[in-house]
Amino acid sequence: MPIFISYSQQDRKFVDTLARNLVAAKHHVWMDRWELSLGDSLTAKIEGALTNADAILVILSKNSVESEWCKRELSAGLMRELEERKVVVMPCIIDDCKIPLFLRDKLYADFRRDPDAAFNLVDQSLAKISNPYQGRIEQPRFHTDWSVDWRPNEDGAMLIRWTFVDHGHDWPYVILSECNVLCNAAASKALKAAQRKSEHGHFMERVLETITEKFEFNPLKEPIRDQFEKFVAWSATDGNYEYQILITYRRLGVDNGMDTVVHIDNNLKLAQKHMVQIMSNPSRSH
Structure with a gap:
């Protein structure tokens, strides 16, 4: 199943680069702008992707932590973690922001200090769900x-x-x-x-x-x-x-x-x- 990326549209430049690098690393990524067509139900499509995704990469930034839409996506991911008793939400921090309470005890990929190391951490963490063999x-x-x-x-x-x-x-x-x-x-x-x-x-x-x-x-x-x-x-x-x-x-x-x-x-x-x-x-x- 694909990897869902939850982000603020204001961070789309960073997210576009991250998504392309993940695709190059053979990961199956679901991005709203890649998958939605004219006339699609935005809510239904995103709800389906969130439900079926094997992992949800949450991009944490000043923009996303204030976004009501991002908060809803995070809540859905955390609810799945409680129900399925497995890691679903994987946080990635891209600027100094207030980390949501329920993510503070999670290991996160920190793109602020060492982007290469952060990407390697994401790549390794996703390998278990992106390896077809x-x-x-x-x-x-x-x-x-x-x-x-x-x-x-x-x-x-x-x-x-x-x-x-x-x-x-x-x-x-x-x-x-x-x-x-x-x-x-x-x-x-x-x-x-x-x-x-x-x-x-x-x-x-x-x-x-x-x-x-x-x-x-x-x-x-x-x-x-x-x-x-x-x-x-x-x-x-x-x-x-x-x-x-x-x-x-x-x-x-x-x-x-x-x-x-x-x-x-x-x-x-x-x-x-x-x-x-x-x-x-x-x-x-x-």
Whole structure:
């Protein structure tokens, strides 16, 4: 999901520079002037962006702390923090101003003294929500950490690997699963070309789409009854691209005497959703 920037229009010169630098650093930024079109409902659009944003960068200045509109955006962000119990609001100070009470105990990026260090702090803090190649999937009873890597094998064919670790809040064990995808010559060549143009993420998202099409009619929910690694394998095609898919899964930790079900299809679908959301940043130049 995008990063929302809350600011006063009087600070637009600073914010334009910050937003462009964030886009250059591969972050997905939502800016009102970039996203709103003639006739759009200003309130509805901003409310939707505030609700769906993974982070809200609050630009603190003499102008913004006096702005009623900025106060409303800050209040909405802080309310989300209370409800979701996670950091949503990230303050950035650009001039000497009175810091709002509820932000005073937060670490902030101080652009007054060292703009480069401040930007690096923002960049690092946003990395966890702007990296399309790894993440955490939160569920009510458990969460899943995942990442994807890729490399050529001994024959030069590209191998893509998604790794998932399911942690239950009350489970005495974890579930480790991997989805290994071996590309044929045409797909390997296309992936290498995409990598040279920094477009490999879109290629791998398309691979995931090809894989998850199978699950529309054949969900992949597998039982685990012991410590031994299990696997399922099949092949898939996308035009001239062919993929050999091998999925392995196993349980690690304490045996509680009960069977476990691993939802491999759901993990892959959610990883695909994450990649799509992160990489949906418009390519237009702002």
